[in-house]
Amino acid sequence: MTTQKRIWIVRDYLRCSGCRKCEIACSLFHENKIWPEASRIRVFMLVPGAEVPHLCTQCEDYPCVESCPVEAMSVSTDTGAVLVDKEKCTGCSLCINACPGRIPHIHPTEKYAVICDLCGGKPKCVKVCQKGKWDALRTILKADEQWAGHDRAYELYALTPEEITRDLVINLYGEAGEELI
Amino acid sequence: MQGYTGKFLEVDLSTENTKNVTFDESVLRKYIGGRGLATKILWDRLGHQWETVDPLGPENILLVLTGPLTGFFPGGRICVSGKSPQSNGVIGSTVAGEFPIELKCAGYDGLIITGKAAKPSYLFIMDAQTEIRDASHVWGKNGKQTLKMLTEEGRESLQKRFPNYGEWKEPSILYIGPAGENKVRMAAVMAKWTHAAGYGGYGAVMGSKNLKALVVKGTGPLPEVEDIEQVKTLIDKVSEECYGADAFRRWGTSAAGYEVGAKDSSEPVRNWQEEWHNQQSFGVNRFEQRVWIKRHWGDFGCPITCMKIAMPKVGPFKGAIGDNPDYELQAYLGPNLGVFTPEESVYLSSLIDDLGLCGIQGGNVLGLAGELYQRGILTKEDLDGIELEWGNTEAFAALAEKIAVREGIGDILAEGSYRAALKIEEMKGKNVVQYAVQEKGVALGAHGIRSGKDYTTDISYACSVQAGDHTSVAYMPIDHGDSELAVILHDSGVYCWFTTFALEEAEWDFLKAVTGWKIEPEEWYKTTALRILQLQRALLLLGGPDLKWNPRVHDDNPPRFYEPLPSGPYAGKKVDRAKFEESKKEYYEAAGWDENGIPKSEVLERLELEDVDRALKEKVR
Ligand code: SF4
Ligand code: SF4
Ligand code: SF4
Numbered sequence: 001m002t003t004q005k006r007i008w009i010v011r012d013y014l015r016c017s018g019c020r021k022c023e024i025a026c027s028l029f030h031e032n033k034i035w036p037e038a039s040r041i042r043v044f045m046l047v048p049g050a051e052v053p054h055l056c057t058q059c060e061d062y063p064c065v066e067s068c069p070v071e072a073m074s075v076s077t078d079t080g081a082v083l084v085d086k087e088k089c090t091g092c093s094l095c096i097n098a099c100p101g102r103i104p105h106i107h108p109t110e111k112y113a114v115i116c117d118l119c120g121g122k123p124k125c126v127k128v129c130q131k132g133k134w135d136a137l138r139t140i141l142k143a144d145e146q147w148a149g150h151d152r153a154y155e156l157y158a159l160t161p162e163e164i165t166r167d168l169v170i171n172l173y174g175e176a177g178e179e180l181i
Numbered sequence: 182m183q184g185y186t187g188k189f190l191e192v193d194l195s196t197e198n199t200k201n202v203t204f205d206e207s208v209l210r211k212y213i214g215g216r217g218l219a220t221k222i223l224w225d226r227l228g229h230q231w232e233t234v235d236p237l238g239p240e241n242i243l244l245v246l247t248g249p250l251t252g253f254f255p256g257g258r259i260c261v262s263g264k265s266p267q268s269n270g271v272i273g274s275t276v277a278g279e280f281p282i283e284l285k286c287a288g289y290d291g292l293i294i295t296g297k298a299a300k301p302s303y304l305f306i307m308d309a310q311t312e313i314r315d316a317s318h319v320w321g322k323n324g325k326q327t328l329k330m331l332t333e334e335g336r337e338s339l340q341k342r343f344p345n346y347g348e349w350k351e352p353s354i355l356y357i358g359p360a361g362e363n364k365v366r367m368a369a370v371m372a373k374w375t376h377a378a379g380y381g382g383y384g385a386v387m388g389s390k391n392l393k394a395l396v397v398k399g400t401g402p403l404p405e406v407e408d409i410e411q412v413k414t415l416i417d418k419v420s421e422e423c424y425g426a427d428a429f430r431r432w433g434t435s436a437a438g439y440e441v442g443a444k445d446s447s448e449p450v451r452n453w454q455e456e457w458h459n460q461q462s463f464g465v466n467r468f469e470q471r472v473w474i475k476r477h478w479g480d481f482g483c484p485i486t487c488m489k490i491a492m493p494k495v496g497p498f499k500g501a502i503g504d505n506p507d508y509e510l511q512a513y514l515g516p517n518l519g520v521f522t523p524e525e526s527v528y529l530s531s532l533i534d535d536l537g538l539c540g541i542q543g544g545n546v547l548g549l550a551g552e553l554y555q556r557g558i559l560t561k562e563d564l565d566g567i568e569l570e571w572g573n574t575e576a577f578a579a580l581a582e583k584i585a586v587r588e589g590i591g592d593i594l595a596e597g598s599y600r601a602a603l604k605i606e607e608m609k610g611k612n613v614v615q616y617a618v619q620e621k622g623v624a625l626g627a628h629g630i631r632s633g634k635d636y637t638t639d640i641s642y643a644c645s646v647q648a649g650d651h652t653s654v655a656y657m658p659i660d661h662g663d664s665e666l667a668v669i670l671h672d673s674g675v676y677c678w679f680t681t682f683a684l685e686e687a688e689w690d691f692l693k694a695v696t697g698w699k700i701e702p703e704e705w706y707k708t709t710a711l712r713i714l715q716l717q718r719a720l721l722l723l724g725g726p727d728l729k730w731n732p733r734v735h736d737d738n739p740p741r742f743y744e745p746l747p748s749g750p751y752a753g754k755k756v757d758r759a760k761f762e763e764s765k766k767e768y769y770e771a772a773g774w775d776e777n778g779i780p781k782s783e784v785l786e787r788l789e790l791e792d793v794d795r796a797l798k799e800k801v802r
Contacts, residue, residue, distance in 0.1 A: 035402035105347030108400035176500030
């Protein structure tokens, strides 16, 4: 698959309802259980109303993959998603520190890092968010071939939950928001 | 047992001991969880001395219970209960949010909290570890401050305990505001900023135990279920139905602030002196245009997300953040106080939430004070200089703040409409109780019965075991999806009422897929729910210590509902006493109560409640 045909998950935080259906869908798909802490997308609510669905952005240079000392991480040639080898991963958490958004986390009961794998190309989280008409998550093609076909700076979206929340509360609550964080 | 973690955490705040408690499957099958199980626990532990138990004393038990369907049935909630400082009975008061999910993921179906902490405290639960922590630094703080401080503290603790985990999602928190700390009988148990377990007054119970908050993080999955594939199918089925409810999803309950007044004539206006208004300034379109900043907001698993976040952007109330508000607060902190603009209503509900007051109880007592001022019974001097004119938002706000800290007249009003009316009547030597629109110590939900256009009827509140609670009304036929017996299912389940509308049979299917129990509607209405109803009724009638209800006197509507509606298309309509007595008789019969409203011996025997029968024989009949 060429880079241009790859999908990216748009995250429109201001439309997020906080329904956490994405956490349910992701954990049901990967764990066959409803398990918010094991979901690869996690909805942070550091300030009510400023819900942040937090998931991997597939950085161009994949610092997480680079940082792994045991080569447990690779990039899917199909989707561009980060893949974690559960057998090799030791749960050292170096990838978390390498990620500009501190997006991966360690599985709550196993010793490996969990990162969004784009569900192999058909994201469950996006599907449920779309079904519910919230439209906070959407898939787009990474680059539109006819219109300014360059790769966009998707890695900008790799921010910590705090950083994103700080921006959102100002957007939502204006001056009143400054006291909330 | 499927659907349950199988463990409840019991914390004695007096001795600081904690232990795990379990219940036999036979008990859980009968009482399910939430409201049903709360009633059972309270009966077993306190029933023999109920009338002497002070709801605000250390002897009361605070219950915070999930149900087997919580987290599975779309729209999870948690049920807060105990002996109610409002009704002196048991009220199952539910609130949404992620708290029940975190609690189940931590390995607990619920919390049983006894005793009283020596100093302001909060509980911090992370999986199997529980700490009773000092809360002096958050005592006195309002809702937004409390949530901010405890969220930060909670995340720091998690980060410290497991530094390699990555970013910790915030723990989930239930807390009280200043009203709860000051044992205001109308205090709610709060979640997020705007969610409240309001009915019952359990915020005051938390305050009486010196318990500021409950903070929980659970890292495990939800419990195993009987049939996960079926559960997945059912989640999709119920969700699909809800996704289709476009009008309700768009406007939530917030369109009702105009519609219930203008179309149904059943909205409280100036303390229920009227139930009709057609103020278009209060239309949902005005809220939408002027103050909505988030249009779809909800909690874990919710397919409807009917809440809206609102904030005035200009003017004197700029920066007040609230939910839309939802209809109940919109009505009670709007037309009920003569207020008809979105900005003022959002500001008042934001304030009430921050103080940790229940918007219904709080708005009701503010309305009562407004009418007493209008009639010259309460004067400017009585109110420490507040000029409580209808529509004077700042004046009502000032009074709400006094109530939350029990200052001046606020100390009396903090007792709630009925108890406050009794006191003011004594003080002033004038009739006051007739203006209190309440039922057995509980202010009514914002759905009047005079016009006959709303879902409520003349027996709704008068015969409900949760008194003024508009979410749990007495209804005929008693085995109908709108009756209190049906409500007991989702209050015990524990999940949202609104997500059950579209597909009623889904509740039974869910129960089976999650727990494996095949409970048929027939069994539910004739036995299981009826048993829970009798227990709640018995405890309500045992009552005490400050007030006791005599059904012959107190199974009645507020006097106001026997006055004709003065305005609107249904002007002249009122409750017909003879007709009401007739419907009451029918309801008693259907509920298994004698002509005095007391559960009959033979019914109690059939439901294996012989001990309840003995207690009623000795103390009530
Ligand atoms: S499913 Fe969509 S709206 Fe719901 S929490 Fe996830 S991102 Fe937000
Ligand atoms: S967002 Fe984080 S986890 Fe995803 S590719 Fe970038 S560094 Fe790796
Ligand atoms: S794309 Fe799949 S793995 Fe990634 S967050 Fe969504 S559901 Fe989880």
